[in-house]
Amino acid sequence: xxxxxxxxxxxxxxxxxxxxxxxxxxxxxxxxxxxxxxxxxxxxxxxxxxxxxxxxxxxxxxxxxxxxxxxxxxxxxxxxxxxxxxxxxxxxxxxxxxxxxxxxxxxxxxxxxxxxxxxxxxxxxxxxxxxxxxxxxxxxxxxxxxxxxxxxxxxxxxxxxxxxxxxxxxxxxxxxxxxxxxxxxxxxxxxxxxxxxxxxxx
Amino acid sequence: xxxxxxxxxxxxxxxxxxxxxxxxxxxxxxxxxxxxxxxxxxxxxxxxxxxxxxxxxxxxxxxxxxxxxxxxxxxxxxxxxxxxxxxxxxxxxxxxxxxxxxxxxxxxxxxxxxxxxxxxxxxxxxxxxxxxxxxxxxxxxxxxxxxxxxxxxxxxxxxxxxxxxxxxxxxxxxxxxxxxxxxxxxxxxxxxxxxxxxxxxxxxxxxxxxxxxxxxxxxxxxxxxxxxxxxxxxxxxxxxxxxxxxxxxxxxxxxxx
Ligand SMILES: [Fe+2]
Ligand SMILES: [Fe+2]
Numbered sequence: 495x496x497x498x499x500x501x502x503x504x505x506x507x508x509x510x511x512x513x514x515x516x517x518x519x520x521x522x523x524x525x526x527x528x529x530x531x532x533x534x535x536x537x538x539x540x541x542x543x544x545x546x547x548x549x550x551x552x553x554x555x556x557x558x559x560x561x562x563x564x565x566x567x568x569x570x571x572x573x574x575x576x577x578x579x580x581x582x583x584x585x586x587x588x589x590x591x592x593x594x595x596x597x598x599x600x601x602x603x604x605x606x607x608x609x610x611x612x613x614x615x616x617x618x619x620x621x622x623x624x625x626x627x628x629x630x631x632x633x634x635x636x637x638x639x640x641x642x643x644x645x646x647x648x649x650x651x652x653x654x655x656x657x658x659x660x661x662x663x664x665x666x667x668x669x670x671x672x673x674x675x676x677x678x679x680x681x682x683x684x685x686x687x688x689x690x691x692x693x694x695x696x
Numbered sequence: 697x698x699x700x701x702x703x704x705x706x707x708x709x710x711x712x713x714x715x716x717x718x719x720x721x722x723x724x725x726x727x728x729x730x731x732x733x734x735x736x737x738x739x740x741x742x743x744x745x746x747x748x749x750x751x752x753x754x755x756x757x758x759x760x761x762x763x764x765x766x767x768x769x770x771x772x773x774x775x776x777x778x779x780x781x782x783x784x785x786x787x788x789x790x791x792x793x794x795x796x797x798x799x800x801x802x803x804x805x806x807x808x809x810x811x812x813x814x815x816x817x818x819x820x821x822x823x824x825x826x827x828x829x830x831x832x833x834x835x836x837x838x839x840x841x842x843x844x845x846x847x848x849x850x851x852x853x854x855x856x857x858x859x860x861x862x863x864x865x866x867x868x869x870x871x872x873x874x875x876x877x878x879x880x881x882x883x884x885x886x887x888x889x890x891x892x893x894x895x896x897x898x899x900x901x902x903x904x905x906x907x908x909x910x911x912x913x914x915x916x917x918x919x920x921x922x923x924x925x926x927x928x929x930x931x932x933x934x935x936x937x938x939x940x941x942x943x944x945x946x947x948x949x950x951x952x953x
Contacts, residue, residue, distance in 0.1 A: 585805065589784045592744070596751030606761040607751075607785070614784055 506580055513632075513688045514573050520639065520681050521566045527646065527677045528559035534653070534670040541663040547656040548667060551649055555674055558646050562639060562681065569635050576628035583621035590614050633692055639685050646678035697746075697753040700868055702908055702916065703849035706825040707732035710757050711910060714865055715749045724864065725774050726912050728853055730846070731758045732823040737765040738782075739844055739853050740775045740912050747778040751785065760786065765821065766809065767830075768793035769855035770838030771800050775912065780805025792821060792830065796840030814842055831900065833857060835893035843901075850907035857897070858925055859883055860914030870915045873924045879914065884929065886937035898930050 534552040538545040593614060597607050650671040657667035697717070703709035713726040727750060728739040736758045742750055754760060763786050768776040771794070779801060782789070787808030793801055795813030802811070818830045826848040833841045836857050844853040860879035870876045888894055909917040909925060917925050 585780065589781050592748045592781055593751070593785065595748035599748070599752040600755055601752070604755060604760060606759070607755070610785055 507577060509691045509694065510573050510577050510580075513691055514570055516684050516688050517566045517569055520684055521563055523677045523681050523684075524559045524562035524566065526559075527562070527674055528556055530670050530673040530677070531556035531559060534667065537663055537666045537670065541660050541667075545656065545660045545663055545667065548653065548660070551653050551656065552670075555646060555649055558642050558649075562642050565635055565639050565642070569632060569639075572628060572632055572635065576625060576632065579621060579624050579628060583618065583625055586614060586618040586621055590618055629692060633689060636685050636689050636692070640682055640689075643678040643682040643685070646674055647682075650675040650678065697749040698868075699753050699757060702910065703846075703851060705849065707823060707848070708757075709846070709849055709851055709910075711868065711916065712750060712753045713868070715746060716864075717749050718864075719745055723774055723913060724862070726910065726914075726916075728910060729754055729757055730823065730828070732825050734759075734762045735765070735823050736763040737767065737821070737823065737828070738763055739767045740769050740855065741766055741778050741782060743774050743777045744781065747781045750778070764789055766791040766793075767842075767844060768797075768801065769833070769843065769853075769912070770794060770841045771797040772838065772856075775855075776801060777804050779809070783807055783809045792819075794838070794840030794842060797838075816840075818842060831904075833897050835888075835890040836897055837887040837889060845904055845906075847905070850905050851910055852901065852904060852906045852908070852922075853910045855912050856887060857884075857929070858909055858911035858914070858917060859887075860911070862914050866915060868916055870917050870921050873917075873921050873928075876915065877928060881932070882937065883913075884932055885934055888934040890935055891933065894929065894932075894934055898926055902926060 531552045534548065534555070538548040538552060541548070590611065593607070593611055597604070597611060600607070653671035653674070654668060657664045657671060660667050697712050698714045699710050699712045701708055702711050708731045710729045710731070711726050712729065713724060715724065718724060722743065722745055725740070725742050725746065727742050727746070730737040730739070738754065741747075751760070754763065766779075766782060766786075766789055768779075768791065776793070779791070783805050790810045790812050791801075791806065792812050792814055795815055798811055798813050814830050816832065816834070818832045821828045821830070826846055829845040829847070830842040831845050831852070833843045833855060835841065836855070841855060843855055843857070845851070846853075858880070860876060861883055862879055906922045907918060909922045911917075
C-alpha cells in the first residue's frame, strides 16, 4: 500500500488508476470501521445502562463506514467514466493533430477538410471539458470522504468520554474508539494523497 | 509521398508510396486510389503513421469529400490502422473489408464509416465505369483476405502477394524479374502459410486478364512479369520458413537467406 501511495505517476491514466487502487484500500479500512462499530455495539449491550450514551455513537460510526464504502464505489465508477472520456479526448487530439499535419501539406486549401477539422476541434474541446468536469466531481467526492473521516475522529473523541463512565467496559470501549480514530486518520491520509494526485492532473 | 498514375481511361488508378517522411522503423507500403467521376475508392489506405502523408497525396488526385469507398484487403496495421483517422476525415464513406475481421478492425475506430463485410466467396463493387471484383485470397497471408481486380484497367491489386522488401526509394515497377526474386523470396516463404491456398489462388488468378499486378509493398509487375511471378510463386514452397531442428538443411537455407 505504502509503495503505491508514494509512487508519483506523471501520466493521467496512471494517476487515475493509482487513485482507484488507493481507494480500494480506503474501502477495506471502511470495512474495518463497520466491524469496530459492531464490536462497540456488542460491548455497549453488555454494559447496559452504563454505556447507553455509546449506542447512538456506534450507530453513527456504522453508518459512516457504510457511507464511505458507497462514496468509494461512486469514485470508482466516476473514475472509470473519466478514463473513458480521457481516452476519447486523447484519440480526438491525436486525430486532429494528424489531420492538421496532413492539411498543412495540401497543395490548395480544402473547404471540406476545414469543416472536418473545425468539427473535430469542437468535439475535442467538448471531450476535454467533460474530463475537467469529471475531475472536479471526483475531487468533490474525495472532499466528502475526508469530511466523513473528520466526523469519525470527532465521534471517537466523544466515545472516549462516554467510555470513562462505562466502568469495567471502559478499556474495551476505549480500544474501539482507538480503532475508529486510527482508521479515520488513515483514510484522511490516503484521500489527501489522492487529492494531490488528481490536482496534479487538473 | 510519391504518387503515380498507373491507369488512365474513363477512370484512373493511382499508386502512392515511397513516402520520404516515413519513420525509419515502419515498413514502406503502397496505397492505391481509383478515381471514377465522383466515386473515389481508396485501397489499403495504410497505417496511422502514413495518414498525414496520404491525406494531401489523395487530395492532390481527387476531391477528398468524394472518397466514397475504402477497402482493406486484410486486418494488418500497415493496411488499415489509419481507419480511425479516415473515420473522421470521410465519415460518409463505406469500408469494404473481410467479414471475418469486422469485430477486430473496429478496434481501430469505426464509428461513422459503414463496414461492409465481404463474404468468403467475394463480391463486386459498381463504380460508374467499371465493376470491380473482390477476389478471394484467403490465407495469403491472412485467413480472411481479398484482392481487387479491375477488368477494364486489367489491374490486380494483390495485397501482400508479390510484396518485396526493398531499400527506400526503389522504383515503382519491376524491371528485371530475376534480380527481383531474392527480395520477395523470404517474405513469401515466411508470410504465406499455405501451399494449397496459394495454388487455389494461382488457378483463380490465371483466369484473369492482367496487365499490372499491384502489391502492397515493393514494386508493381507489368506485362510478362505478371506471368513470371505466377510461375515463380507456383514453384515456391511456402509456410515452411521456420527451421526445424530435425531438418538441418532447412536451417542452412534459412541462414543463407
Ligand atoms: Fe499483411
Ligand atoms: Fe503488408
